[in-house]
Amino acid sequence: MKNIILGLVGAAMTLTAITSCKKLDLTPYDAIDIATGFNTVQDAKYWNTGMYNALRARTYGSYNIPQEVQGDQLNASGDFGNRNGAFHRWGTFLNADDFSGIYQAYYSGLSNVNVMIKGFEQIQASAGAQTDSLNTYKADAHMMRAYYYHELAVRYTKAYNPSTAASDLGMPLLTEFDLSAKPARASLKAVYDQILADLAIAKSLNKRANVRGARYFTTDAVLAFEARVKLAIQDWAGAYAAANTLITSGRYPLYNTAVGLKSYWATDATQEDIMRINATLTETVNTNSVYLGLQGAQAVFTPDFIPTQTVVDSYDNADLRKNVYFEQKLLLIQGVRYSNVWLVNKFPGNPALFTTTFTNYQNANKVFRIGEIYAIAAEAAANLSNNANALTALNALRTARGLTALSGLSGASLTSEVRAERTRELNFDGFHLWDLKRWGLGFTRGTAQVAAAVQPSTGFVGLTIAASDPKFVWGLPTNDLILNPNLVQNPGW
Secondary structure: OOOOOOOOOOOOOHHHEEEEOOOOOOOOOEEEEOOOOOHHHHHHHHHHHHHHHHHHHHOOOOHOOHHHHOOEEEEOOOOOOOOOOHHHHOHHHOOOOHHHHHHHHHHHHHHHHHHHHHHHHOOOOOOOHHHHHHHHHHHHHHHHHHHHHHHHHHHHHHOOOOOOOOOOOOOOOOOOOOOOOOOOOOEHHHHHHHHHHHHHHHHHHHOOOOOOOOOOOOHHOOOOHHHHHHHHOOOOOOOOOOHHHHHOOOOOEEEOOOHHHHHHOOOOOOOOOOEOOOOOOOOOOOOOOOOOOOEHHHHOOOOEEOOHHHHOOOOOOOOHHHHHHHEEEEEEEEEEEEEEEEEEOOOOOOOOHHOOOOOOOOOOOOEHHHHHHHHHHHHHHHHHOOOOHHHHHHHHHHOOOOOOOOOOOOHHHHHHHHHHHHHHOOOOOOOHHHHHHHHHOOOOOOOOOOOOEOOOOOOOOOOOOOOOOHHHHOOOOHHHHHHOOOOOOOOOO
16 A cells, blocks of 8 residues: 655655555555545645645745855854855865755655646546636646746756757656656756646646735746746746736735835735745744844844845845845854844744744745746846836836836846846845856855954855856755666766
């Protein structure tokens, strides 16, 4: 008998329990028997709930922080204790197994989603509401499979190049649950073809109404993901069309006041949220907790990572985001106090979710938000040489955030402004390293705000990474290479 464990943790190999005894097979209390787990629409609902619970565990935190500390916009503090140090230092400090948990978690999710997609076809729904519900659960499963494969691709493959994608290494591509399968890596084009195919099914079947702060994949969430994917594969027209549809719907207006923008990040207001994962007092989410390190009793902060002076200076004083994404704090680093140091304050914790006097860093995890969509529209239009549309999207974002509109830009100058604005809007959301990879750019890590408060040695401040560095593409875990001899490791690992 094959059972899928509802905990949805660990590698795919551990998610499937094969149990037997001489007289009867017993299904564990935390598992569903594949053969009997798909009888009714209610069964599908249970699977759907488990799938979203798994997604809750696969956003923010360790799915966001590695690529942020690997980049150019943070310095390790003197008290960072080597937490996430391998990511930050690159070179020989960084090895493929540092990323194994993310790889295995996404593939375990794919194993369960593949079971769901196949199992849902066994369910007979009556016409009307039951059919609509079942179709929505099917749409969610296809959307989730597309989401997981895209998240794997941005981490473990080269940036998508339409001229080479048919031969570039993609990910092992599995669309059915098979414990014995040992697939080779598909081409990157084949992976994104599968993503687009799943997206098409999700779009055709999803019946959910669009609401701000949605907790599930609505039709707008699917469209937001389509815009993200098509930007990644350089389908500029497709990315612009999807993004512009969301923008012109008017359902998610940009905040244009400091109070409004602060409410979005600090207390989880919903105006800009296309889809989010909520935290509650009893249901927690992963947190981006490395940026503050509040020592509550002393009213000082001991963060693992401090934003560089360079990234702080990239925000004009008129930019509403500067005093929302950052805040000046009193630091205590190795026993020394430093006043008025800018720290990342984008994820401060919602006071309504505190379980003690001090923050637990719990905030709603933002899966799709309209700020990203404006950035996608601007970049896609710029790549289409449609300067007017690019400036329209760019200036809508800029002026909402308190900056002046730009005019008369084209070519390289327009591209530069579009990239700079995307970076300012999405900083610390987990995109920047992948954007550098997409744009074919290396970096030199920025200047420290307070040199004495950060790690001074080689490989920290001033680290220079070439665009060609192979470790922009993460390595496949050693265990997977051993278990599956058909896999090929990425270069440089």
